[in-house]
Amino acid sequence: MGFKCISQTELKIKSGPNYIGVPLRFLEEIKQETEYKTTGIEISKSTDQISEISIVNNESLEFLFDHQMNLKSAEGYGTISIVNNSYKDRIWDARIEILGSNIENETNLRIFEPRTNKNIRYSIEALDDLQNPLVIHERIEILNEEIKSYKDIEQISGIDHYDSILEDGEKRYLLLFGKENLVKFTIIIENNSNSTIKNINLQKEISKHFYDIECISDSQADIKTKGNILKIELPELNPGQKRNVDITAKIFPEKKERIRTGAYNITYNIENSVISETEIINFSAYSHAKHLINVEEKETQPNHWDCSFLFANHSDFTMYLKSILITDESKSENYVDLDLTTENNKIILSPGETFTTQKWEVFNENEPKFVRKISYSLDYSIEKGTDVSIKVEDDIFEIIGFQFEKDISQKEIKSFEESELYNKIIIRNTGDVAIKGVVINEIIPEDFKPPLEISQFKLKKASGEQKLENVDLKITPPNDEPSTEHTLELILNLKENQVTQLIGINELLEISYPIKAISPDYNKAYEFPLEISCYYLKNKNQEKKEEVDYYVVRHRLSDMQKPTLKVSHKRRNLAIAKEIYPGRYDDEFAICVTVKNKSTIEIKNISITDTIPITFELISSNIKNKVTKSNKENEYVISFSVESVLPFQEKEIMYYLKNKSGKDVSFSELESYFIG
Structure with a gap:
């Protein structure tokens, strides 16, 4: 037990102003008496200021997901803080029993000085198995009419139609190169717990390549933009409630470069709940209290004693009685046996209050003596809370x-x-x-x-x-x-x-x-x-x-x-004319072949053949020629080739012959051998 300085006024009790003992408040003027209905006991109440033992269990968790919401890392710890809020009273033999954490089930916290606290820190294990109370999903859509999903078009001939998105598939986000693309980011937030989630803060990174950015929420969210960071605040989300945040932006890829989809962070609080299964089963501690047994011999009946038990709360804390057992010295007879742990029998004493049992009568020639066992503790309050931070990595847009x-x-x-x-x-x-x-x-x-x-x-x-x-x-x-x-x-x-x-x-x-x-x-x-x-x-x-x-x-x-x-639509119209002129001498002749293209198309590879009597020889020609023997006797064949004659163009072929025998040859003889 601890000691403290007590004034003379604080030492006064009802039985006498100078009684020295365990400190009691001076309650003479403000005391009220009520009857305990089931046992006839009395509780005197006080309006003294109440301090409390507060136990705060707060957990902090950080999750990192990749862009497919696969958990990459998780870290979590919890803190249980036990606080003595009294300005003057100590507590001692403080014990706390915790279930579900990686610390000992029961921990002896020993003594707390006034206005002090002690913390128990624990790590949260098996984070992969914890159900995240806030379900988050980002859907990215490219609202470009030129990019179709296979399911939106007709089935390819001869190809089986598949349209199942595989569970292990990593979806692509495709942007058309050299064209404006409209991108829609939809972030879906859903409360998957039985608790109200508060102070939801979402931060979404938007690449500097985007422009005309608009953000719409289906709730009264506070939306702010700072640089390329979009901040969205939601005050709370009730159990089962869902909220969508839609962000649209335009982008015009001019280079084949890596454009990121943008990571996002989200933080939130859960009141009166922790994510792990950690649970505070019980807390017990002691502070200033007095219990006594009054024995009073009856006026008219010597050796007959009226006895009663009194418990007084002398601390700033609320106390509750657990059990009272009073027996004779041999422990063979129970005079008081109260189990006060059930809800109906619970006795809670505020600071300054006293509890008195119903009287019992004992016959004894000497002053009676008793064995007593009292169990009590300080009342306490428990607050719970969880702070969660989630970061989701981004993906990349690919250019097609x-x-x-x-x-x-x-x-x-x-x-x-x-x-x-x-x-x-x-x-x-x-x-x-x-x-x-x-x-x-x-x-x-x-x-x-x-x-x-x-x-x-x-x-x-x-x-x-x-x-x-x-x-x-x-x-x-x-x-x-x-x-x-x-x-x-x-x-x-x-x-x-x-x-x-x-x-x-x-x-x-x-x-x-x-x-x-x-x-x-x-x-x-x-x-x-x-x-x-x-x-x-x-x-x-x-x-x-x-x-x-x-x-x-x-x-x-x-x-x-x-x-x-x-x-x-072109048809050939070709005219080939032949004229024979006398030469410089009587035995010479000049022959002119005219090729005229009278059509609108070019005529190519024109072949012209003439025959020469064997009695003549070729003297000269203005184009390349070829002279060969004919299948017929007494003649040669001379051939010319014109590669091309353009529309309405005319070309001339001139060659000279000389009579080798000196005989006269008529024009008609030369004319009859022309082929063209």
């Missing part, structure tokens, strides 16, 4: 994009004639994500035949020609009848269980295939609409999975990009 072009091997073909053309399509990957597969859709107009065999297609990369593996071809209708329009659909690298990527980062793919023109009409305008669909894996680790989800980006060939194909 592709460019493509188309070329036709011939820019002009003749009307109503067969021509074979070669389509060449080049697709370049301009993003930083590999293209998993490609679907080419092209309309082949009437008067043209589409290719029906996969072997007619060629795939080429910078490394060389590629094997025609994992390629599907569909022609609709399934024939090459030129009288009807056809749809060509070429599917590359999208078969089930195909793990390779089709077009890597910074790679290009060239696809070429033939198209045959069958009697094209120059009065028609022929177009070959082309659409390219590039498929990207929705989840980062899906390459080896049987079920695969895709993001799909489709681009159509614009009018500016379409190659021109001209069908020309």
Whole structure:
């Protein structure tokens, strides 16, 4: 027991002003008496100031999650603080019993001086198994019309349709390169506990690349922006209540660089609850109290004694009695046996209050003596609270994009004639994500035949020609009848269980295939609409999975990009004339062959053949010629070749002959041998 300085006034009690003993308050004027209904005991009450023993159990937890909400690290500890709030009274033999922590079940805290406290710190174990009372989830959506999920488009021909997001899949966030993207961040906060969660503070980082940032909450949240940090405060969240915070922002990727989705932190408090299973089972302590047994011999009955038990609370604390047992010296007879631990029998004494039992009578020639055992403790209050801090790491946005072009091997073909053309399509990957597969859709107009065999297609990369593996071809209708329009659909690298990527980062793919023109009409305008669909894996680790989800980006060939194909209606109109002139001598002749192109098209590779009687020899010619023996006797053959004559152009061939025999030869003889 402790000692303290007591004034003379404090030593006064009801039985006499100068009684020296355990300190009691002077309660003569303010004492009130009430009868204890079940036992007839008396409790005298006081209005003295009450101090208390307060026990505060507070837990602090910190969690770190990756962007998929997988727990990376967790740290938690708790503090149990026992505080003596009295300004003058000590407490002693203080003991606390704790369940569920990694400390001893019962701890002896010994003595507390006035206005002091003692702390018990414990670590929280098995944090992975704890249920987080606040469930947090961030959903990121790219609100771009050009990026479609596989489930939003028609099923690819010949490819099974999968649309399950795998549990172990790591979702991709894709931005279109060189275009404005609208991104929506939705942070969902839900109270999954039975307690009210208060002081919810959310901080979300927004990359400096974003602009036109807007934040909307479905509750009266306080939203503030500081730099690239968005701060959102929610006063409280009741059990089962959910709140959404929507953030929209625009971004225009101009470079292939790492743009982060933005980490976020959230802190909150839980009142009157701890997350761990730590529980304070009991606290007991003692302070200034007095208990005594009054024995008074009856006036008219010698050796008959009226006895009563008194318990007085002399401290600033509220006390409660647990049990009172009073027996004779031999412990064979119980005079008072009170169990005060049940709720109905509980006796609580405020500072200055006393408790008196009902009297019992004893016959004894001497002053009676008793054995007594008293159990009591100080009342206390328990406060609980939990402070939680959660940090969620961010992910990255990946840049996707592709460019493509188309070329036709011939820019002009003749009307109503067969021509074979070669389509060449080049697709370049301009993003930083590999293209998993490609679907080419092209309309082949009437008067043209589409290719029906996969072997007619060629795939080429910078490394060389590629094997025609994992390629599907569909022609609709399934024939090459030129009288009807056809749809060509070429599917590359999208078969089930195909793990390779089709077009890597910074790679290009060239696809070429033939198209045959069958009697094209120059009065028609022929177009070959082309659409390219590039498929990207929705989840980062899906390459080896049987079920695969895709993001799909489709681009159509614009009018500016379409190659021109001209069908020309051109017919050749060629006139070849021959004139014979006398030479310088009677035995010489000058022959002029005129080639005139009277059409609107260029005429090429014109061959002209003339015959020369064997009696003549060639003297000269203005163009290259060739003289050979004829199959017929008595003549030679002279041949000329004109490479090209442009529309409405005229070319002359002049050559000179001389009679070797000296005989006369008529003009008609020379004319009859001309072929042109």
